[in-house]
Amino acid sequence: MATIAHLSQRTPTVSIEELLAGFHPSYRFGEVSFETYRPDPSAPSQAEAVTKLKHFASHIGAAKGGFLGKLFGKKKTHKSGIYLDGGFGVGKTHLLASLWHLAPGRKAFGTFVEYTNLVGALSFRQTVEVLSTYSLVCIDEFELDDPGDTVLMSRLMRELSDAGVKIAATSNTLPGALGEGRFAAVDFQREIKVLAEQFDVHRVDGVDFRHRGLPDAPDPLEDSTIEVFAKERYGDKAFAIDEFSELAEHLSKVHPSRYRALIGDTDVLVLHNVETITEQSVALRFVVLADRLYDKDVPIVASGKPFSELFTPEMMAGGYQKKYFRAVSRLTALAREGQAGEPAL
Known part of the structure; x- marks a missing residue:
């Protein structure tokens, strides 16, 4: 028998240990390595990124010195951070996850949003205290579209660097607008100010191996048929069945750091x-849910509007457009998987 639940009726509790246990690469990158990364011969910067990251990994776990150590101790011969700048679909997350797998010691891997949510769940000071015991913190999709969160993450990175923690980050560049990515590194260095000189910035060029622009959204199914369709296709799987409006409203009652536990x-x-x-506010919460669904590769079967119309045109053109673009892309991929059997890449 299939297991049926309603996300809108769940309010999960998550311990600090459980929150931190989620800071690892998603299943998509659960077993990747530098050996499984396939650099494009026409983009030498990709192979160069592998070499730089391997070199960076070789210094992880060394005696911690931090920023104060630079002032009063022996001068470091290697950088405390590395930043991969580049467009959508050139393998930055694969590279970052490969570094995480190779690095020794206690380490964390999460998106920019997951770290800001962690601070919201634990407090800034407790987050610093916990992550200061790590040897490596990987930040995927560093976002520059929210000034408040950017300042928060810059401060967090500075304090972790002072504690001797190695930091690796990637940029978040709008799909289909690779030219914009060339300015991301400049923006990143400006925002992290004090730390900028401690980061080795590497541009990863290449062609998007997935797609440019948004994939076509599948036509929504008739509402009366979606549950039968899903059960016929997925049999005894564990189903979450929800009214969209109820789920969207319920997300306001669950801290985003708990969305992983929610699903x-x-x-x-x-x-x-x-x-x-x-x-x-509802849209931004749904973006986080979309990321967690995509991380877990949860197929979606839906009725109503296609996910290409999930956000208003003003949102898709506004200050958070990168978040919304990513969410639509990921939800559309999961809907194509759920309704057409196409793997969500």
């Missing part, structure tokens, strides 16, 4: 009556 045992998500989100 923890869900194999398939069935969404009734998807509608366009008009409130920014």
Whole structure:
């Protein structure tokens, strides 16, 4: 028998240990390595990135010195951070995850949003105290579209660097706009100010191995058929079945750091009556949910509006467009998987 649950009726509790245990590469990058990365011969910067990251990894776990150590101790001969700048789909996350797998000691891997959510769940000071015991902190998709969060992460990185923690980060560049990525490194260095000289910035060029622009969203199914369709396709899987409006409203009652636990045992998500989100706060929470669903590769079967219409045109063109673009891309991929059987890349 299939297991059926309703996410809108769940309010998970998550311990600090459980929160931290989630800071590892998603299943998509659970077993990657530098050996499984395939550099494009026409983009030498990709092979150069592998060499630089391997060299960076060789210094992880060395005696911690930090920023104060630079002032009063022996001068370091290697940088405390590395930043991969580049467009969408050139393998930056694969490279970052490969570094995480290779690095010794206690280490954390998460997106920019996951770290800001961690601070919200634990407090800034407790987050610093916990992560200061790590040898490496990897930040995927460093975002520059929210000034408050950017300042928060810059301060967090500075304090972790002072504690001798190695930091590796990648940029978040709008898909299909690779030219914009060439300015991301400049923006990153400006925002982290004091730390900038401690980061080795490497541009990863190349052609998007997935797609440029948004994939076509599948036509939504008739609402009366989606549960039967999902059960016929996925059999005895664990289903989460929710009314879209109820789930969107419920997300305001669950801290984003708990969204991973919210969908923890869900194999398939069935969404009734998807509608366009008009409130920014609701939209930003749904972006986080989309990331967690994509990390876990949860196929979606839905009725209502296609995910290409999930956010208003103003949102898709506004200051958070990178977040919304990513969410639409990922939800569309999961819907294509759920309704057409296409793997979500």
